[in-house]
Amino acid sequence: MIQAKLTLPFELADEVSDALMELGALAVMLEDANADSEDEQPLFGEPGMEPESAAWGLNHVVALFRNRHEGEQILAELDPEALNGVPVEFTEVPQEDWVRLTQSQFDSIPISAKLWIVPSWHTPESADGRINLVLDPGLAFGTGSHPTTALCLRWLSEFPLQGQDVLDYGCGSGILGIAALKLGASEAVGVDIDPQAVESTAYNASNNGVNMPCGLPDFPLAKRQFPVVVANILSNPLKVLAPSLCEHVEAGGQLVLSGVLARQAEEVIAHYRTWIPLSVWAERDGWVCLHGQKAVL
Missing domain, CATH: 3.40.50.150 (Vaccinia Virus protein VP39)
Incomplete structure (x- = not known):
C-alpha cells in the first residue's frame, strides 16, 4: 500500500478529501498540520464560545491507495488549478493488521505512582493502590x-x-x-x-x-x-x-x-x-x- 500526503488550507481540505474518496481512495483523513506546535488549533469551540472554524487552518490530507500507480492516477484527476502545484509526499505502508498497528502505538500512560491511563485493549496491571483509568485514544478528545x-x-x-x-x-x-x-x-x-x-x-x-x-x-x-x-x-x-x-x-x-x-x-x-x-x-x-x-x- 501507499500513503499520499498533501498540505492544504481548510478551504480546500474538505473538498479534496471528498473528491479522493469519490475517485477510489481506500481511506482519507485530515490532520492538523500545526499539531504539537504553538499554532495548534482546537477543532471545536471552547465552553462559552462559538467554534472558531469547521476545520484546522492548515491540514494534512492523508490518503491511502493500493499502490503508487493507483494513487498517481487518482491524484491526477483532481483539479490542478485548485491544488496549485501542492507537492505530494508518497510513503510506502506495510501490509499489516491496521487495528493492531494503530492500537500498538498507544501504550498505558503513567500519570503518577497511583494513576495510570490504560487503553481498553490493554489488560490493566494490578498493583496496590494503583488506579487505572480506561480511555481509548480519539481524534477530538484528550487521552x-x-x-x-x-x-x-x-x-x-x-x-x-x-x-x-x-x-x-x-x-x-x-x-x-x-x-x-x-x-x-x-x-x-x-x-x-x-x-x-x-x-x-x-x-x-x-x-x-x-x-x-x-x-x-x-x-x-x-x-x-x-x-x-x-x-x-x-x-x-x-x-x-x-x-x-x-x-x-x-x-x-x-x-x-x-x-x-x-x-x-x-x-x-x-x-x-x-x-x-x-x-x-x-x-x-x-x-x-x-x-x-x-x-x-
Whole structure:
C-alpha cells in the first residue's frame, strides 16, 4: 500500500478529501498540520464560545491507495488549478493488521505512582493502590498524553479529593472528572460546548464504572459552586471565562487551569488576579498548570 500526503488550507481540505474518496481512495483523513506546535488549533469551540472554524487552518490530507500507480492516477484527476502545484509526499505502508498497528502505538500512560491511563485493549496491571483509568485514544478528545491533560491529572492525583465535588469545565472526553471520581471525589460534573463531548464523557464514565453528569454550559447541575474547579482549555477562552469560572469556585475552593503556554502564564495570572490569585503549579514541555485558592471572606 501507499500513503499520499498533501498540505492544504481548510478551504480546500474538505473538498479534496471528498473528491479522493469519490475517485477510489481506500481511506482519507485530515490532520492538523500545526499539531504539537504553538499554532495548534482546537477543532471545536471552547465552553462559552462559538467554534472558531469547521476545520484546522492548515491540514494534512492523508490518503491511502493500493499502490503508487493507483494513487498517481487518482491524484491526477483532481483539479490542478485548485491544488496549485501542492507537492505530494508518497510513503510506502506495510501490509499489516491496521487495528493492531494503530492500537500498538498507544501504550498505558503513567500519570503518577497511583494513576495510570490504560487503553481498553490493554489488560490493566494490578498493583496496590494503583488506579487505572480506561480511555481509548480519539481524534477530538484528550487521552492523557498531552502535557496539559497530564498536568491536570497530576494535580488531581496529589490533592486530597475525598469527599470533594469537582467541576470539569471544557471536559472533552471527561478524563479529568472521571479521574477525580476514581481518586475519591464524591461527585464530578462536566460542562462542554460540544454535544459530542457530552456523549463522549457519558460513554467514558460508563466504561469506567462511574457516574459523571455532563451537559452544555446551561447544564442545571453545573449552576452552583464547587470545592474544586478544573478547566483545561486554552489561554484566550480561559481569559474570557475568568468571571464565570471564578464564580463557580466556592469560598476556600481550588481553581486549576491548564492549556496555557509558559510564555502566556503571567498574562493569564494577571487576568484572574481580580478574583483568585494564581501561580504556576507545574510546567511540562512548555505548558503550565496554574493553581489558586479562592479567599474566604
